[in-house]
Amino acid sequence: MHQPGRDVRIDVRSLGKSYGSVEALIDVTLNAKAGSVLAVLGHNGAGKSTLVDILATRSAPTSGEATVCGWDVTRFGRHIRRHIGMAGQFVGLDDSLSGRGNLILLARLLGASRKQAKERADELIALFDLTDAATRKVATYSGGMRRRLDLAASVLGRPDVLFLDEPSTGLDPMSRAALWWFIERLAADGTTVLLTTQYLEEADHLASDVVVLGAGRVVARGTPTQLKSSFGSRTATVTFADDTSMRRAIAVLGLAANPTADEARRTVTVPVTGAAGVTTLVRMLDAAGVFATDLTTAEPTLNDVYMTLHEHGWPAS
Amino acid sequence: MAGLMSRHALPARHDPRSYDPEATVTLYLRHNGYQPPQRQGPQWTGTRLSTQVAVLAGRSLRAAFSDYRLVFFGLLQPIVLLLLFSQVFSALGTLPGVAEYQSYLNFLMPATMVNIALATAMSSGVGLLAEVYTGFVGRLRAMPVNLLAVLMARTVSDAVRLAVQLAVAVLAAVYLLDFQPPNAMGTIAAMLLCVVFGWGLSWIFVALATWQHKPEIMHAASFVVMFPLMFSSSAYMPVNSMPGWLQAVSKANPVTYAIDATRALALGKPVGSALAMAVLLIAGAALLGGAISARNFRRTR
Numbered sequence: 167m168h169q170p171g172r173d174v175r176i177d178v179r180s181l182g183k184s185y186g187s188v189e190a191l192i193d194v195t196l197n198a199k200a201g202s203v204l205a206v207l208g209h210n211g212a213g214k215s216t217l218v219d220i221l222a223t224r225s226a227p228t229s230g231e232a233t234v235c236g237w238d239v240t241r242f243g244r245h246i247r248r249h250i251g252m253a254g255q256f257v258g259l260d261d262s263l264s265g266r267g268n269l270i271l272l273a274r275l276l277g278a279s280r281k282q283a284k285e286r287a288d289e290l291i292a293l294f295d296l297t298d299a300a301t302r303k304v305a306t307y308s309g310g311m312r313r314r315l316d317l318a319a320s321v322l323g324r325p326d327v328l329f330l331d332e333p334s335t336g337l338d339p340m341s342r343a344a345l346w347w348f349i350e351r352l353a354a355d356g357t358t359v360l361l362t363t364q365y366l367e368e369a370d371h372l373a374s375d376v377v378v379l380g381a382g383r384v385v386a387r388g389t390p391t392q393l394k395s396s397f398g399s400r401t402a403t404v405t406f407a408d409d410t411s412m413r414r415a416i417a418v419l420g421l422a423a424n425p426t427a428d429e430a431r432r433t434v435t436v437p438v439t440g441a442a443g444v445t446t447l448v449r450m451l452d453a454a455g456v457f458a459t460d461l462t463t464a465e466p467t468l469n470d471v472y473m474t475l476h477e478h479g480w481p482a483s
Numbered sequence: 484m485a486g487l488m489s490r491h492a493l494p495a496r497h498d499p500r501s502y503d504p505e506a507t508v509t510l511y512l513r514h515n516g517y518q519p520p521q522r523q524g525p526q527w528t529g530t531r532l533s534t535q536v537a538v539l540a541g542r543s544l545r546a547a548f549s550d551y552r553l554v555f556f557g558l559l560q561p562i563v564l565l566l567l568f569s570q571v572f573s574a575l576g577t578l579p580g581v582a583e584y585q586s587y588l589n590f591l592m593p594a595t596m597v598n599i600a601l602a603t604a605m606s607s608g609v610g611l612l613a614e615v616y617t618g619f620v621g622r623l624r625a626m627p628v629n630l631l632a633v634l635m636a637r638t639v640s641d642a643v644r645l646a647v648q649l650a651v652a653v654l655a656a657v658y659l660l661d662f663q664p665p666n667a668m669g670t671i672a673a674m675l676l677c678v679v680f681g682w683g684l685s686w687i688f689v690a691l692a693t694w695q696h697k698p699e700i701m702h703a704a705s706f707v708v709m710f711p712l713m714f715s716s717s718a719y720m721p722v723n724s725m726p727g728w729l730q731a732v733s734k735a736n737p738v739t740y741a742i743d744a745t746r747a748l749a750l751g752k753p754v755g756s757a758l759a760m761a762v763l764l765i766a767g768a769a770l771l772g773g774a775i776s777a778r779n780f781r782r783t784r
């Protein structure tokens with residue numbers, strides 16, 4: 167019998183889920199510790215929401231096992247639901263109530279007294295910048311306002327594990343910054359956060375671990391840094407004064423690397439690896455007698471990782 | 484330089500305008516005159532079923548009575564029905580089986596009360612479906628909330644709504660239409676019976692809603708159930724005046740018992756076995772509907 171460590175809050179082993187002939191999840195294994203942020207990435211239909219719904223006990227797996235806070239999701243859902251918060255991909259709010267009314271109602275259902283519920287609602291309404299709309303019916307809210315209220319609702323009970331399915335979809339940059347700040351603070355306080363996202367910089371910024379799903383399977387996993395070093399590389403971009411220099415640079419660099427050129431800007435970009443990468447690049451240009459006006463380097467991003475995984479087909483499938 | 488080596492100061496991202504979240508958010512919160520909340524607080528992990536039902540029923544009731552147009556037409560509906568039926572069928576007042584009640588209106592009023600109960604029970608199912616579609620119940624599925632509480636809250640709040648409707652309809656019948664119940668106590672007992680009847684029956688429609696998820700089908704099915712039940716009962720005509728086969732149907736129709744009991748209570752006649760039968764049927768409907776709903780509703784796909 168597999169015995170997870172004490173601080174493993176989410177433990178998923180060989181999880182599978184099929185809807186008739188559609189296999190939404192196949193042999194998914196992952197875990198997350200207390201105070202960590204796990205980002206689940208993947209294309210549309212990769213199985214992200216299916217995974218979240220199973221872990222939040224809204225849906226049942228068809229094979230494998232999963233525990234949340236040490237409880238099995240199929241048998242002890244009622245225990246799990248006491249300790250989790252969830253904001254699904256589609257918001258779950260009562261349109262006929264005000265924003266504040268929604269939060270008060272949900273807090274009361276969780277066990278807050280009337281007074282506690284009001285205080286907590288006001289606290290979260292201020293935090294998610296809904297003060298002006300607090301007493302308006304949710305039916306009159308904009309998409310981003312609904313999303314923010316839904317996120318506020320997910321943390322009402324101060325859960326140990328928080329599931330956020332594409333939390334920043336539809337948020338303006340300011341609200342997204344506030345959300346990131348809030349998630350970081352929750353994690354620092356020991357909350358485990360599992361979030362799905364299409365924004366790779368979000369995963370990069372927040373996640374201690376990343377799992378990439380492709381067609382229901384785990385196709386890559388690791389810390390953002392690990393993923394970037396195995397599936398992406400640093401690049402150097404050199405700018406030239408004229409087209410002739412640029413053409414010669416492409417010819418010279420093409421011998422060693424795979425340069426991409428931006429003719430309009432007269433720039434050439436090549437991957438640079440190892441400690442001496444940039445020096446080698448400059449030497450090659452110098453040896454060929456090509457003069458450059460500028461040189462910048464860039465770190466790989468999760469975007470690069472994602473693109474690489476996509477171009478090469480999903481490795482595990 | 485060492486002071487700049489914090490995580491946010493590192494030029495890790497390409498975008499030179501990439502922000503420092505801590506600074507941005509603090510600025511934005513200060514702009515709102517907001518003090519960051521305390522990090523720690525009680526963790527809330529759920530409540531008893533009774534609390535859940537009370538909280539959710541309160542929510543439904545507030546919604547039901549918050550729109551005055553909804554309240555107005557809801558209350559007007561039975562009065563219009565009563566007015567129409569009592570005028571169209573007023574000639575039936577002398578029929579044997581009706582004559583003993585002095586007027587057709589007196590005969591009709593208790594049936595209308597049961598009719599209101601039936602209509603409200605039906606709306607429980609339709610209302611529940613509308614609710615399931617909002618996603619609000621989807622959120623409750625991941626919360627420490629017994630989903631039976633959602634169903635119970637629905638039936639309880641609809642029963643309260645029903646009580647208000649019945650009271651208004653009876654008052655309107657007495658003051659506007661010359662309904663003459665012999666005593667107030669009997670009428671109140673009849674209203675109570677109707678509330679309990681409506682509540683029990685609402686479980687059947689709730690069960691229907693948990694089994695059949697399309698509102699259109701719900702409407703059609705409810706319609707098919709409701710009309711034969713009303714017209715094959717003792718609601719509008721005394722059973723004795725019906726064709727033989729319909730009499731048999733009428734005697735098997737649970738609504739007949741509810742109407743007979745209500746009529747006897749409201750008009751001060753001997754109740755006989757109708758009341759016991761009615762209560763038995765209500766309990767049966769509630770138990771059966773409750774069991775089916777409970778089984779269908781939690782089932783995760």
Ligand SMILES: Nc1ncnc2c1ncn2[C@@H]1O[C@H](COP(=O)(O)OP(=O)(O)OP(=O)(O)O)[C@@H](O)[C@H]1O
Binds near residue numbers: 209211212255
């Ligand atoms: N109720 C359902 N019945 C049948 N198939 C389903 C159901 N829910 C999801 N699926 C299928 O399961 C697969 C995974 O869906 P899922 O919603 O988990 O994807 P996702 O990664 O969340 O996608 P997105 O980025 O678009 O939100 C898809 O092929 C989808 O069509």
Ligand SMILES: [Mg+2]
Binds near residue numbers: 215216255
């Ligand atoms: Mg999804």
